[in-house]
Amino acid sequence: MPGQVCRMTNRQRRYVPDCTYFFTARLQNPASDLLVSQIDLLRDATRLCMKRWPFEIASAVILPDRLHMIWVLPNGDADFSKRWRLIKSTFSRHVPAPAYVAPRLQKRGEKGIWQRRFWDHLIRDIGDYDRHMHLIVTAPVQAGLVKKAGDWPYSSLAVRGTGAIASKTIAPVPSSHDPSVAARAS
Numbered sequence: 389m390p391g392q393v394c395r396m397t398n399r400q401r402r403y404v405p406d407c408t409y410f411f412t413a414r415l416q417n418p419a420s421d422l423l424v425s426q427i428d429l430l431r432d433a434t435r436l437c438m439k440r441w442p443f444e445i446a447s448a449v450i451l452p453d454r455l456h457m458i459w460v461l462p463n464g465d466a467d468f469s470k471r472w473r474l475i476k477s478t479f480s481r482h483v484p485a486p487a488y489v490a491p492r493l494q495k496r497g498e499k500g501i502w503q504r505r506f507w508d509h510l511i512r513d514i515g516d517y518d519r520h521m522h523l524i525v526t527a528p529v530q531a532g533l534v535k536k537a538g539d540w541p542y543s544s545l546a547v548r549g550t551g552a553i554a555s556k557t558i559a560p561v562p563s564s565h566d567p568s569v570a571a572r573a574s
Contacts, residue, residue: 406460406461406462406463406464406466407460407461407466407510407511408446408458408459408460408461408510408511408517409458409459409461409468409508409509409510409511410456410457410458410508410509410511410520410523411455411456411457411458411459411468411472411506411507411508411509412454412455412456412506412507413454413455413472413475413476413502413503413506413507414453414454414502414503414506415453415454415501415502415503416486416500416501416502416503417453417486418453419453420452420453420486421452421453422452422453422483422501423450423451423452423453423454423455423542424450424451424452424542425452426479426482426483427450427542429479429482429483430450430455430475430479432478433474433475433476433478433479433482434475436474436478437471437474437475437478440474441465441467441470441471441474442462443459443460443461443462443465443468443471444459444460445457445458445459445544446458446459446460446544447521447524447525447544447545448524448543448544449524449525449527449528449540449542449543449544449545450542450543451527451528451531451533451542452533456520456523456524456527457524458511458517458520458521458524459471468508472506476501476502479501479502480499480501480502483501485499485500485501486499486500486501488500524543524544524545525537525543525545527543528540528542528543
């Protein structure tokens, strides 16, 4: 596991340098496919951020309306919020605004592309790391996008091949109450 394993006892956001974090960022519109249709722009925004404020992406998966990533922050720097702000704002500046943007978002000068916040989780130990890696690997299957995790092109699994990451998971099974999702995974 890259980075230092850090312990956290409460649920308040903590900025701990040189630690490993899991993130989920979502688009405002859950029916949108903007992240995969504009994947090159998302990659460019992420590279720009990494050049300005370095960090390591241990694993990632990009779904049509959300992304999950595990980041390792550098020594002495725990400000993941500024990194997400740069990625999201750079991406948003270069895509057209949706047809409808809520007046409250317009009032704040927002384009209405991303949900305002993102979900962060400080990885506590190797078991926690493995659970979040499993979530990343199986996310496209659970979303009903592919039958095998390795078939999804917008994942670090696709970049790395089916080596170490795939061996950490058992057969991916969708956790959905919708029987059609389970049927597609068979």
